[in-house]
Amino acid sequence: MRCNLRCKFLILFLAVVAVALSAAVLLRGFIISDFKHYMDGESQDRIQRVIAQLEGSYDANGSWKRDAMAIDLAWGLQMGVEARIFDNSGTMLLDTSHAIDLLTPLMRKRVLEVSDYYPDSVSGDYVPYPLFLKGGEIGRLDVRLLNPLKEDYFIRSSNRFLAASLALLGLVAIVMSLMASHRLANPVLELADAAGDIADGNLARRVAVPGNDEIGRLAESFNRMAESLEAQEKLRRRLISGAAHELRTPLAIISGELEGMIDGVLPTSREGLQSMHDEAARLTAILNGLDELTRAESSALNLRPERIDLKSFLAAITGRFEKMFSDKNAVILLDCPDNLVLKADPDRLSQIVINLLTNALKAIDIGGRVSLSAFGREHGVCLEVADNGCGIDPQEIPYIFERFHKGRGEGLGLGLAIVKELVAAHNATIAVRGSAEGGTTFSMDFP
Numbered sequence: 001m002r003c004n005l006r007c008k009f010l011i012l013f014l015a016v017v018a019v020a021l022s023a024a025v026l027l028r029g030f031i032i033s034d035f036k037h038y039m040d041g042e043s044q045d046r047i048q049r050v051i052a053q054l055e056g057s058y059d060a061n062g063s064w065k066r067d068a069m070a071i072d073l074a075w076g077l078q079m080g081v082e083a084r085i086f087d088n089s090g091t092m093l094l095d096t097s098h099a100i101d102l103l104t105p106l107m108r109k110r111v112l113e114v115s116d117y118y119p120d121s122v123s124g125d126y127v128p129y130p131l132f133l134k135g136g137e138i139g140r141l142d143v144r145l146l147n148p149l150k151e152d153y154f155i156r157s158s159n160r161f162l163a164a165s166l167a168l169l170g171l172v173a174i175v176m177s178l179m180a181s182h183r184l185a186n187p188v189l190e191l192a193d194a195a196g197d198i199a200d201g202n203l204a205r206r207v208a209v210p211g212n213d214e215i216g217r218l219a220e221s222f223n224r225m226a227e228s229l230e231a232q233e234k235l236r237r238r239l240i241s242g243a244a245h246e247l248r249t250p251l252a253i254i255s256g257e258l259e260g261m262i263d264g265v266l267p268t269s270r271e272g273l274q275s276m277h278d279e280a281a282r283l284t285a286i287l288n289g290l291d292e293l294t295r296a297e298s299s300a301l302n303l304r305p306e307r308i309d310l311k312s313f314l315a316a317i318t319g320r321f322e323k324m325f326s327d328k329n330a331v332i333l334l335d336c337p338d339n340l341v342l343k344a345d346p347d348r349l350s351q352i353v354i355n356l357l358t359n360a361l362k363a364i365d366i367g368g369r370v371s372l373s374a375f376g377r378e379h380g381v382c383l384e385v386a387d388n389g390c391g392i393d394p395q396e397i398p399y400i401f402e403r404f405h406k407g408r409g410e411g412l413g414l415g416l417a418i419v420k421e422l423v424a425a426h427n428a429t430i431a432v433r434g435s436a437e438g439g440t441t442f443s444m445d446f447p
Contacts, residue, residue, distance in 0.1 A: 013177035050076035073099035203230040336374040363389030386441040
């Protein structure tokens with residue numbers, strides 16, 4: 001069975017938890033080991049103190065005295081040491097249990113309370129230690145340690161605490177690992193599912209943005225990509241639909257006339273051939289317009305912005321139109337202040353202005369007027385093309401920038417769509433409104 005991303009995250013977190021808990025167990029083992037070594041050293045120190053006490057008593061008394069030995073063995077018992085004293089011949093002189101019997105009742109009670117001594121409860125073998133005085137052996141002391149109740153309690157308590165801690169912390173760590181793996185893996189798995197949906201053609205699929213971290217930014221980028229793909233797909237469908245509609249008419253005319261000539265219904269005359277030639281030219285114009293629209297839509301990737309002195313730039317464009325306006329007995333006016341600068345692609349900006357001036361020229365009657373204005377604003381520059389022509393039906397204004405929307409004109413309906421794309425490529429906006437004189441004003445705000 002394949003392990004998905006959530007499973008991999010969970011395994012990773014559990015491995016980290018296992019390492020951490022193992023480190024705790026290992027550390028506890030080192031601590032207990034050092035504690036036992038410390039206690040062994042303490043035990044040897046106690047035994048050496050008992051030996052020194054017995055050797056001192058022997059030196060003070062000149063021989064082994066039973067009462068002195070009993071007091072020394074009782075003192076050693078309070079230090080957790082049970083002992084037996086032997087002379088040089090190997091005869092046992094006294095042991096701890098008999099030494100207790102030699103004490104007074106009050107002292108015996110106190111010693112037993114302090115040591116919690118019960119002879120039958122002590123286990124383990126005796127360890128012999130020779131006794132010396134001034135270089136000569138005076139006897140032997142066999143000792144064994146009482147059961148270290150406090151030390152055993154400490155170790156048992158630490159074991160219980162460690163077991164409870166491991167169980168509690170392990171449970172908490174497992175729960176947190178499940179939650180963390182779920183939280184980390186879900187956005188990625190959702191992105192994977194969404195990518196599969198996009199690949200299957202569901203371009204409307206979006207994902208939730210879980211936060212502002214790297215996964216959140218990835219989700220935002222994915223959504224922007226999906227929106228771009230969806231917009232491109234809608235654009236492609238509209239373009240194909242519009243192109244098919246526009247191409248169908250000239251193709252139908254050419255096909256009908258050719259069939260009529262083949263069937264002998266229509267004569268193969270110059271007029272008929274000229275008609276087909278005109279329709280073929282119309283097809284070429286449509287394809288050229290589509291090609292120009294495609295370049296306009298991708299112009300944002302190919303812009304070469306420069307600082308443009310608008311007055312001289314616009315004057316050069318209006319100069320090209322003076323002959324055409326003069327032939328129509330119309331006027332073109334330029335209103336632009338000196339030293340007004342706009343950063344834009346000069347070729348694309350020229351294409352925008354020429355398209356709008358061409359439309360304005362078509363819209364005005366003989367003796368009409370078109371004005372081209374430029375002026376600065378707080379956050380950029382505004383360009384306006386206004387005419388006093390026939391105007392635009394208010395109901396058509398929302399659709400004039402759509403592809404193949406012709407309105408009252410006879411063109412292809414691509415000019416304003418191209419203008420809008422070129423304006424958008426400059427991060428600018430374009431708006432249209434009716435003028436007070438009954439014409440139309442196109443206003444463009446450039447940053």
